[in-house]
Amino acid sequence: MKTIAQIAAELQGYDPQALSVADVHAFLQRLVEPVVATQEVGLFQALGRVLARDVISPISVPSHDNSAMDGYALAGAELVAGQPLTLRVAGSAFAGKPWAGAVARGACVRIMTGAVLPAGLDTVVPQEFTTDAGNGCIRIAADTLKPGDNRRFKGEDLMQGRVALAPGEWLGPAALGLLASLGLETVPVFRRLRVAYFSTGDEILSPGDPPREAAVYDSNRYTVFGMLSRLGVEVIDMGVVRDDPALLEAALRAAAQRADAIITSGGVSVGEADHMRAMMQQLGDMAFWRIAMRPGRPMAVGRIARARASRPAGQQEDAAAPDPGAALLFGLPGNPVAVMVTFLAFVRPALLRMMACTRPAPPLLRAISTEALRKKAGRTEYQRGSVSTAPDGTLHVRTTGNQGSGVLRSMVQANGLIVLHHDQGPVAVGDPVDVMLLDGVL
Numbered sequence: 347m348k349t350i351a352q353i354a355a356e357l358q359g360y361d362p363q364a365l366s367v368a369d370v371h372a373f374l375q376r377l378v379e380p381v382v383a384t385q386e387v388g389l390f391q392a393l394g395r396v397l398a399r400d401v402i403s404p405i406s407v408p409s410h411d412n413s414a415m416d417g418y419a420l421a422g423a424e425l426v427a428g429q430p431l432t433l434r435v436a437g438s439a440f441a442g443k444p445w446a447g448a449v450a451r452g453a454c455v456r457i458m459t460g461a462v463l464p465a466g467l468d469t470v471v472p473q474e475f476t477t478d479a480g481n482g483c484i485r486i487a488a489d490t491l492k493p494g495d496n497r498r499f500k501g502e503d504l505m506q507g508r509v510a511l512a513p514g515e516w517l518g519p520a521a522l523g524l525l526a527s528l529g530l531e532t533v534p535v536f537r538r539l540r541v542a543y544f545s546t547g548d549e550i551l552s553p554g555d556p557p558r559e560a561a562v563y564d565s566n567r568y569t570v571f572g573m574l575s576r577l578g579v580e581v582i583d584m585g586v587v588r589d590d591p592a593l594l595e596a597a598l599r600a601a602a603q604r605a606d607a608i609i610t611s612g613g614v615s616v617g618e619a620d621h622m623r624a625m626m627q628q629l630g631d632m633a634f635w636r637i638a639m640r641p642g643r644p645m646a647v648g649r650i651a652r653a654r655a656s657r658p659a660g661q662q663e664d665a666a667a668p669d670p671g672a673a674l675l676f677g678l679p680g681n682p683v684a685v686m687v688t689f690l691a692f693v694r695p696a697l698l699r700m701m702a703c704t705r706p707a708p709p710l711l712r713a714i715s716t717e718a719l720r721k722k723a724g725r726t727e728y729q730r731g732s733v734s735t736a737p738d739g740t741l742h743v744r745t746t747g748n749q750g751s752g753v754l755r756s757m758v759q760a761n762g763l764i765v766l767h768h769d770q771g772p773v774a775v776g777d778p779v780d781v782m783l784l785d786g787v788l
């Protein structure tokens with residue numbers, strides 16, 4: 347586990363007062379370590395978890411060559427180019443109820459989708475490409491199909507003995523279905539992350555508190571709760587902590603004891619009267635950054651050591667005892683939009699890495715900006731965007747009104763973030779811009 351100072355020394359031109367978004371990612375990549383503990387869970391419990399080991403396919407899926415269509419199974423060798431074919435229907439094969447008889451030359455078998463192809467037959471003619479030829483026969487017009495058409499091969503989805511899924515795979519609905527198709531009842535997954543979060547600031551009210559002059563109701567606790575829940579981590583809600591050194595210390599220590607990661611909001615800007623920065627510095631190994639981004643900018647990152655579990659009196663300290671470890675700490679800014687954007691840009695990828703998830707982030711999409719956007723080179727901007735498909739099929743994007751970092755409505759109305767990169771300048775109407783879609787993330 348590298349210290350903040352060690353990581354800083356590894357990074358070329360590291361300047362905590364002027365960090366690019368790319369610098370932040372490079373730093374977090376070195377800071378965050380994946381969990382190692384695993385557990386075996388039932389398939390329904392595995393949704394949203396991360397696979398811990400290879401899953402080797404115990405069977406082939408499908409288990410036999412079978413039909414992809416409702417129609418008639420035949421031997422492809424009977425097809426002759428330029429000539430129609432008439433075949434006698436010898437019997438029927440249903441999914442789960444195969445045709446066991448032998449099939450003579452000039453005969454075919456009525457077959458349903460998914461039914462095992464009878465021995466010697468390798469081609470299926472869809473029902474709609476046949477006509478009734480009377481006397482229990484069907485007729486196929488010339489050149490309607492090729493040998494092997496509409497056949498699904500044994501093991502086409504998964505072959506027995508092969509790796510079906512690799513460790514680090516995020517188990518979504520498709521992966522769950524695939525695991526089920528192998529007949530598995532349980533799967534090995536990494537243990538679930540525990541993430542504690544609290545809001546800070548003397549001006550922050552909780553729901554139910556009477557309104558007070560110059561005070562604001564806490565929204566960060568709820569957006570962070572929502573974003574963490576979407577990630578499938580175990581959340582530890584610690585409410586609002588007043589800007590009091592003793593309360594902050596107690597909250598940070600309790601959070602470090604219980605959680606793998608801690609997320610706080612507020613109190614990390616330069617020139618804050620708040621005690622938050624000082625307390626983080628005192629308890630943890632921390633970096634305080636000014637990031638070249640908007641919204642966002644101030645952010646603290648580091649670790650707070652977990653106290654060693656107390657050992658019975660008189661017992662020698664065991665040198666081989668597990669490392670007591672430390673909780674990762676993300677001190678996010680206070681402004682509600684800045685909290686969401688820094689979470690999406692940095693905390694979410696860091697937590698996915700900590701979950702041992704190897705699935706790459708979804709790619710940014712390109713959309714045509716239907717409005718001019720002011721942008722200065724030298725910082726990354728995340729503007730809240732409304733992305734739509736134009737009649738010609740291209741993606742269009744416009745911003746969602748007031749882009750102030752406290753205006754949460756801009757986030758509610760957005761279905762994507764317009765990512766204006768570090769070196770990028772102003773955007774003219776009709777220019778392409780990169781967009782991070784929020785569907786499935788928020």
Ligand code: AMP
Nearest residue numbers: 545563564565566612613614679680681
């Ligand atoms: P700070 O980073 O503590 O200076 O906070 C920046 C701005 O965000 C201030 O206007 C705060 O009142 C506001 N703010 C901080 N925390 C919250 C919160 N939990 N909910 C809503 N607004 C907040």
Ligand code: MG
Nearest residue numbers: 547612613620
């Ligand atoms: Mg404050």
